[in-house]
Amino acid sequence: MSYQRYPLSTFNPPSDNSLRTLNYHDTYKCPVCGHGELSELTLTEAFACNFCRHIFSANLEAQSVQMVDNVQPMVWFWTGDRWRHNRHSDGHVTAVVWSFALAIACLPALLIMVSNYMFPPIDGAGLNQFSIVWTVITLLAHATIVLWLIAEHYQWPWYVTAKIKLSR
Numbered sequence: 001m002s003y004q005r006y007p008l009s010t011f012n013p014p015s016d017n018s019l020r021t022l023n024y025h026d027t028y029k030c031p032v033c034g035h036g037e038l039s040e041l042t043l044t045e046a047f048a049c050n051f052c053r054h055i056f057s058a059n060l061e062a063q064s065v066q067m068v069d070n071v072q073p074m075v076w077f078w079t080g081d082r083w084r085h086n087r088h089s090d091g092h093v094t095a096v097v098w099s100f101a102l103a104i105a106c107l108p109a110l111l112i113m114v115s116n117y118m119f120p121p122i123d124g125a126g127l128n129q130f131s132i133v134w135t136v137i138t139l140l141a142h143a144t145i146v147l148w149l150i151a152e153h154y155q156w157p158w159y160v161t162a163k164i165k166l167s168r
Helices: 091-118 127-154 157-167
Strands: 037-040 046-049 055-059 064-067 075-078 083-085
Touching: 091 127
Parallel strands: none
Antiparallel strands: 037 046, 046 055, 055 064, 064 075, 075 083
């Protein structure tokens, strides 16, 4: 298992006895989509969501689940009544993702804007406004692509829910 690679001992669950502990016999609300229920997979020590179909390995000592069918190591801790997302200290990964996102969104539009400035239209028959419109369309198209890639990277609950509902 990958518990050695991602330490999960940083969370101490509350000591309130009225809160239920994570175990394989109960069902829990899915931490990814927020709509489905996590229940035990038969003959395994794992949970699966009945809505988004993600699979989670459980660490009952740390009261946590880790999504195993995703590239990103996503871990949630059970507080007794809800899930708390583990925020990794991978700040350099987040900075790299956002830097690439900014570059992918802005550089193509910047190239079009610079080329329109260096090589302006010969006649003034409205082609100057076309170059501005083309620059804005390029910026919006690339920003949409970047938003999609970031949503795929972070697996936001609203995005996962929308993706599942559109696929049905």
